[in-house]
Amino acid sequence: MSLLAVSNLSVQFEGRAGTVPVLDHINLEINAGEQVALIGESGCGKTVFGMSVMRLLPSNARVAGSALYGGRDLLLASEQEMQQIRGKKIALISQNSASALNPVLTIGDQIAESLTHCTSYRGEDLKREVVRLLTILGIERPEENMQKYPHQFSGGMRERILIAMALACNPDLIIADEPTSGLDALVKAQILRLLRSVMQDRTLLLITHDLGTASALASHTAVLYAGEIVEYGPTHDLFTLPMHPYTQGLLASSPSAGFHPIPGMSPAPGQVPPGCRFCPRCSCAMEKCSSTHPVLKIAGKDRQVRCLRYD
Amino acid sequence: MIDGHYLLRRICYSGAAFFVCVTLTFFILHLMPGDYITNYLLSLSNTLPQEAVIQFYHQYGLDRPLAEQYLIYIFNILQGQWGYSYQYGLPVFPLIMKKLAWSLVILLPAVLLGILIGILLGAWSGWRSGGKKDLALFNIMIVVRAIPEFWWAIMAVWVFAFCLQWFPLGGFSSISVLDSGLDPRDVLYHAILPIGLTTSFVATGNYYLMRNSMIAVIGEDYITTARAKGLDERAVLWRHALKNALLPMVTMTTFQVAGIIMGNVFIETVFSWPGIGLLTTDALRMRDLPLLEGIFLLDTLMTIGAMLAADILVSYLDPRIRMGGHD
Amino acid sequence: MTRQALLRVSVAILCLYFAVALLAPFIAPYGATEIVGSPLQPPDREHLFGTNEVGQDIFSQLVYGSQVTLIFGFGAALLSVAISTCAGIVLGYYGGTVDEVVCRILDILMPVPIFPLLIVLTTFFNPGVVQVSIIMGVLGSIHGIRLIRAPALSLAETPFIEGARAVGAPDLRIMSRHILPNLMPVVTVKFVTASQHYLVMGVGLSFIGLWDTMTVDWGSMIQNAYSSGALSLGLWWWILPPGLAVVGISLALALAGYSLEEAFNPRLEVNRI
Numbered sequence: 071m072s073l074l075a076v077s078n079l080s081v082q083f084e085g086r087a088g089t090v091p092v093l094d095h096i097n098l099e100i101n102a103g104e105q106v107a108l109i110g111e112s113g114c115g116k117t118v119f120g121m122s123v124m125r126l127l128p129s130n131a132r133v134a135g136s137a138l139y140g141g142r143d144l145l146l147a148s149e150q151e152m153q154q155i156r157g158k159k160i161a162l163i164s165q166n167s168a169s170a171l172n173p174v175l176t177i178g179d180q181i182a183e184s185l186t187h188c189t190s191y192r193g194e195d196l197k198r199e200v201v202r203l204l205t206i207l208g209i210e211r212p213e214e215n216m217q218k219y220p221h222q223f224s225g226g227m228r229e230r231i232l233i234a235m236a237l238a239c240n241p242d243l244i245i246a247d248e249p250t251s252g253l254d255a256l257v258k259a260q261i262l263r264l265l266r267s268v269m270q271d272r273t274l275l276l277i278t279h280d281l282g283t284a285s286a287l288a289s290h291t292a293v294l295y296a297g298e299i300v301e302y303g304p305t306h307d308l309f310t311l312p313m314h315p316y317t318q319g320l321l322a323s324s325p326s327a328g329f330h331p332i333p334g335m336s337p338a339p340g341q342v343p344p345g346c347r348f349c350p351r352c353s354c355a356m357e358k359c360s361s362t363h364p365v366l367k368i369a370g371k372d373r374q375v376r377c378l379r380y381d
Numbered sequence: 382m383i384d385g386h387y388l389l390r391r392i393c394y395s396g397a398a399f400f401v402c403v404t405l406t407f408f409i410l411h412l413m414p415g416d417y418i419t420n421y422l423l424s425l426s427n428t429l430p431q432e433a434v435i436q437f438y439h440q441y442g443l444d445r446p447l448a449e450q451y452l453i454y455i456f457n458i459l460q461g462q463w464g465y466s467y468q469y470g471l472p473v474f475p476l477i478m479k480k481l482a483w484s485l486v487i488l489l490p491a492v493l494l495g496i497l498i499g500i501l502l503g504a505w506s507g508w509r510s511g512g513k514k515d516l517a518l519f520n521i522m523i524v525v526r527a528i529p530e531f532w533w534a535i536m537a538v539w540v541f542a543f544c545l546q547w548f549p550l551g552g553f554s555s556i557s558v559l560d561s562g563l564d565p566r567d568v569l570y571h572a573i574l575p576i577g578l579t580t581s582f583v584a585t586g587n588y589y590l591m592r593n594s595m596i597a598v599i600g601e602d603y604i605t606t607a608r609a610k611g612l613d614e615r616a617v618l619w620r621h622a623l624k625n626a627l628l629p630m631v632t633m634t635t636f637q638v639a640g641i642i643m644g645n646v647f648i649e650t651v652f653s654w655p656g657i658g659l660l661t662t663d664a665l666r667m668r669d670l671p672l673l674e675g676i677f678l679l680d681t682l683m684t685i686g687a688m689l690a691a692d693i694l695v696s697y698l699d700p701r702i703r704m705g706g707h708d
Numbered sequence: 709m710t711r712q713a714l715l716r717v718s719v720a721i722l723c724l725y726f727a728v729a730l731l732a733p734f735i736a737p738y739g740a741t742e743i744v745g746s747p748l749q750p751p752d753r754e755h756l757f758g759t760n761e762v763g764q765d766i767f768s769q770l771v772y773g774s775q776v777t778l779i780f781g782f783g784a785a786l787l788s789v790a791i792s793t794c795a796g797i798v799l800g801y802y803g804g805t806v807d808e809v810v811c812r813i814l815d816i817l818m819p820v821p822i823f824p825l826l827i828v829l830t831t832f833f834n835p836g837v838v839q840v841s842i843i844m845g846v847l848g849s850i851h852g853i854r855l856i857r858a859p860a861l862s863l864a865e866t867p868f869i870e871g872a873r874a875v876g877a878p879d880l881r882i883m884s885r886h887i888l889p890n891l892m893p894v895v896t897v898k899f900v901t902a903s904q905h906y907l908v909m910g911v912g913l914s915f916i917g918l919w920d921t922m923t924v925d926w927g928s929m930i931q932n933a934y935s936s937g938a939l940s941l942g943l944w945w946w947i948l949p950p951g952l953a954v955v956g957i958s959l960a961l962a963l964a965g966y967s968l969e970e971a972f973n974p975r976l977e978v979n980r981i
Binding site for chain 1: 511601603
Binding site for chain 3: 394395397398401402405406409412523524526527528529530531532535536538539543550639640646647650651661662665666668670673674676677680681684685688
């Protein structure tokens with residue numbers, strides 16, 4: 071059952087130098103119970119995707135397309151409606167735990183804020199609920215720690231706090247933006263384990279550039295390049311048999327595969343080449359690749375790819 | 382708790398600052414051509430009885446070597462003996478204190494109101510930054526700030542006192558004081574224009590600072606997190622944005638307050654309000670060095686006090702400072 | 709009006725003021741202290757702004773007075789910014805004990821109030837415009853050094869600068885060719901806002917009688933007119949010209965300063981007028 075269906079999502083930003091397109095006709099469907107990873111390099115627009123669904127983009131963003139959730143198009147919903155959805159139905163775990171938490175409020179207060187928004191817990195019940203959440207997330211001595219401030223916690227701890235805030239209202243969908251970035255290997259493994267257990271029966275949209283995180287948590291993966299989805303499929307299949315040259319390149323560039331980087335650089339937003347956007351860097355480009363823009367097509371069971379080689 | 386080390390260091394620095402200022406005033410006083418007594422006598426053009434002159438010499442140790450004079454000077458300062466004014470012939474410290482009280486009649490309400498208005502307007506403006514209303518207000522504030530204080534004062538007197546005749550021309554009370562003594566309501570009536578003007582200036586300064594602070598805060602990630610939680614605009618503004626935007630304001634506001642306490646020179650001069658500002662102007666005209674130095678030292682003390690107060694306040698209010706690092 | 713247009717207008721106004729100050733002897737019909745007519749005459753063909761209480765031509769006073777005002781304002785600002793920039797860059801670049809010591813000293817000097825100190829010092833030094841502007845420049849640089857030092861410090865720590873040092877490029881070259889240009893935005897804004905600040909302060913100081921009474925500048929003109937009762941006598945031409953002159957240049961500088969600040973820090977942007 072489809073929980074979130076994003077169709078033809080295009081996002082542009084208006085600036086002094088003109089309009090910069092960031093996302094180009096994105097189609098992505100997330101079914102209930104699935105964990106979908108959206109992978110791509112830094113700056114490719116993955117975070118913008120998450121923010122568009124939540125309607126948290128800055129005022130100079132121009133959004134087109136639709137994002138259907140619960141029979142409603144989120145992109146057309148009013149601000150009041152969105153406030154009922156955010157946190158309660160769709161929750162966001164922001165990037166960068168260091169700055170995502172309010173430095174002058176205790177973490178207990180910040181988690182409680184989420185709870186008061188969607189439950190009727192107050193007073194002692196509220197406190198108990200906060201403690202319960204903190205315990206689930208593996209934070210020790212919760213009664214004591216909930217009185218502390220964000221700067222008093224390590225990166226891994228803050229990540230857990232952010233996850234606790236997201237889980238507070240038992241949302242239908244959780245969007246996790248780079249939950250493991252900035253964490254050292256040991257802590258990262260802990261957080262991944264934690265997320266695995268906590269997200270088991272939940273629907274997750276995981277935004278990350280880290281292939282390891284995606285393979286650990288996601289059932290399905292979509293690959294984003296230059297503002298477009300270039301490949302989609304079950305994570306395991308995608309990682310063992312990547313179809314798009316970019317995906318292949320990504321996998322080959324990981325340490326375990328031998329650190330083979332993809333030559334060249336991603337095009338800057340708004341400066342994409344005509345034809346296939348990956349063509350300039352593609353090792354198996356054909357003649358028509360530089361002039362014909364490939365379309366995302368079905369390429370097998372539950373797989374899609376945007377490449378002229380499979381047409 | 383509050384970092385004792387940091388506070389101790391700030392107190393030592395403050396002491397050092399005051400010490401530097403006192404040294405400076407000492408040397409200026411003694412480097413003036415002629416000695417203190419002669420200058421004093423010359424500027425008064427009345428002769429003091431011989432006993433007074435001798436008492437002066439002893440009190441200031443003017444017949445002793447310079448180093449000793451310096452120590453005596455410091456000792457005197459610390460005791461509240463700040464010298465004698467050339468033009469009034471009175472001890473400087475009590476004179477300044479009396480005038481300070483008058484200045485505070487204008488400053489206290491003006492500063493409190495000005496800070497409040499400035500912060501509220503600045504927060505509102507910053508929250509809507511870039512919008513039409515913010516634009517309009519911001520530009521008005523620029524113009525208000527660009528016009529010098531004394532010019533505002535003169536124009537205010539012209540429009541409100543002369544043309545409209547709503548308020549008195551200046552001074553702190555009407556002629557009737559000679560008959561019936563000081564009437565608080567009369568004084569207040571005279572104080573309205575000066576207070577209004579001072580409030581505006583304090584407000585514009587705080588407006589600008591608060592607006593900048595607010596704009597900086599709005600760009601922070603935790604505001605996005607707050608919105609992502611589904612909080613409405615008011616909750617985001619009050620619980621998250623304002624609290625953080627006000628923090629840097631504490632320091633800046635206390636600094637401002639310290640500055641204004643002695644700096645209301647122009648308004649007091651234009652309105653002939655008998656406070657420190659007017660005292661400064663008169664002292665300047667008469668080249669009354671001891672008095673000017675006294676005002677300078679007092680201002681230094683107040684600024685030091687304000688900065689220390691700000692330090693203590695901030696270290697109490699900001700959990701990052703209060704609670705130290707993470708465990 | 710866009711920011712560009714605003715900046716251009718401000719600069720044009722400033723050029724006008726400068727021109728008047730520079731060409732004063734050619735523009736002013738009479739001397740500043742010459743007694744040229746009967747006192748308190750309203751404006752007419754001979755005296756563009758009328759005469760004051762002793763019969764001096766107000767227009768000429770205005771023109772000559774601009775020299776004092778501008779010299780003080782811009783002179784003090786120039787000196788203050790020059791000292792702040794040099795000191796800030798040197799401290800930020802070299803760091804080390806010198807930086808620490810100087811910062812401690814600056815920390816100690818922070819609470820010292822400049823305005824009363826200036827008054828005390830000028831009482832002692834017997835104020836000429838140039839002397840006072842020098843003193844003001846030096847005193848004003850105390851706060852400015854911190855402002856420049858911060859970005860200079862972070863610039864000095866960039867890999868680029870470290871690399872240049874490692875290669876053996878001479879320090880002076882690094883500081884002037886690499887660090888200074890990057891700081892120009894901050895320095896420019898500081899200069900413009902400082903000019904406005906000191907200029908207005910200069911007029912204010914003159915208003916309360918800092919200079920000796922023979923100096924004719926806008927502040928003393930306003931003070932003279934006000935204390936002689938220009939308002940009560942309704943003699944607007946006596947008091948308005950110098951006042952409006954100050955307001956004019958102050959506004960031009962303030963708007964220029966904000967436009968520049970906006971240009972360099974887009975987040976403070978207040979789009980259009």
